[in-house]
Amino acid sequence: xxxxxxxxDQVNVAEGNPLTVKCTYSVSGNPxxxxxxxxxxxxxxxxxxxxxxxxxxxxxxxFEAEFNKSxxxxxxxxxxxxxxxxxxxxxxxxxxxxxxxxxxxxGTRLAVHP
Amino acid sequence: GAGVSQTPxxxxxxxxxxxxxxxxxxxxxxxxxxxxxSLGQGPEFLIYFQGTGAADDxxxxxxxxxxxxxxxxxxxxxxxxxxxxxxxxxxCASSLGQGVGEAFFGQGTRLTVV
Numbered sequence: 057x058x059x060x061x062x063x064x065d066q067v068n069v070a071e072g073n074p075l076t077v078k079c080t081y082s083v084s085g086n087p088x089x090x091x092x093x094x095x096x097x098x099x100x101x102x103x104x105x106x107x108x109x110x111x112x113x114x115x116x117x118x119f120e121a122e123f124n125k126s127x128x129x130x131x132x133x134x135x136x137x138x139x140x141x142x143x144x145x146x147x148x149x150x151x152x153x154x155x156x157x158x159x160x161x162x163g164t165r166l167a168v169h170p
Numbered sequence: 171g172a173g174v175s176q177t178p179x180x181x182x183x184x185x186x187x188x189x190x191x192x193x194x195x196x197x198x199x200x201x202x203x204x205x206x207x208s209l210g211q212g213p214e215f216l217i218y219f220q221g222t223g224a225a226d227d228x229x230x231x232x233x234x235x236x237x238x239x240x241x242x243x244x245x246x247x248x249x250x251x252x253x254x255x256x257x258x259x260x261x262c263a264s265s266l267g268q269g270v271g272e273a274f275f276g277q278g279t280r281l282t283v284v
Contacts, residue, residue, distance in 0.1 A: 088270050090272065092275075097277070098277055099173075099174070099261065099275040099276050099277040099278055100213070100261065100263075100275040101275070102272040102273070102274070105270070105272060107270050146212050146213070148212075150270060151215075153226060155201060155218060155220065155225065155226075155267065156201060156203070156265045156267070156270065156271060156272075156273050157203065157215055157218055157226065158203075158213075158215070158273065159215070160212030160213050160214070161212050162210070162211055162212050163210075163211070163212050
């Protein structure tokens with residue numbers, strides 16, 4: 057069965073410092089991976105996706121993610137965190153069923169402190 | 171509107187009652203998904219529509235849950251004989267349905283069964 061794991065419930069980082077939110081996956085074959093962000097009282101917003109090609113994927117709001125096949129990871133990164141980045145982040149993998157059904161991780165809460 | 175619209179935003183119902191949750195997808199999106207997000211967890215897939223038909227309803231937890239999309243646009247998630255365990259945020263998403271594209275999520279309906 058396909059799955060993603062987000063090993064950290066919460067990540068704390070000071071504003072201006074780099075941030076990393078971790079995600080590992082378990083998929084047979086080539087994975088299609090996504091990151092979504094959820095702000096309070098708002099729906100999930102798409103950040104970026106990896107389908108194929110370059111291992112470093114750039115997305116919205118200055119975020120990027122690095123696909124690492126040998127480590128089965130897809131960590132989300134940003135060079136300089138903003139307080140406004142504080143939110144709940146979800147990693148997801150597309151199901152193999154041939155359509156865009158997503159299997160989500162449990163989420164990681166990012167707290168950026170001034 | 172430009173995004174996925176879900177109504178109501180909040181619904182409180184008594185145990186044993188029937189509820190309907192509505193989703194209005196982005197115009198032109200043929201694929202529609204329902205997810206359920208319990209507190210502290212990632213969204214869990216319920217059902218997927220391609221056009222009017224339910225192509226995958228494997229995530230529906232039991233036969234109290236049913237969803238329709240009669241004209242291939244608006245969808246309604248129906249829950250009979252609600253139980254306290256049904257309390258969650260119900261998320262709707264839509265996508266173009268072609269290729270590996272991101273899904274666009276609504277703000278969700280927070281269902282509370284008392």
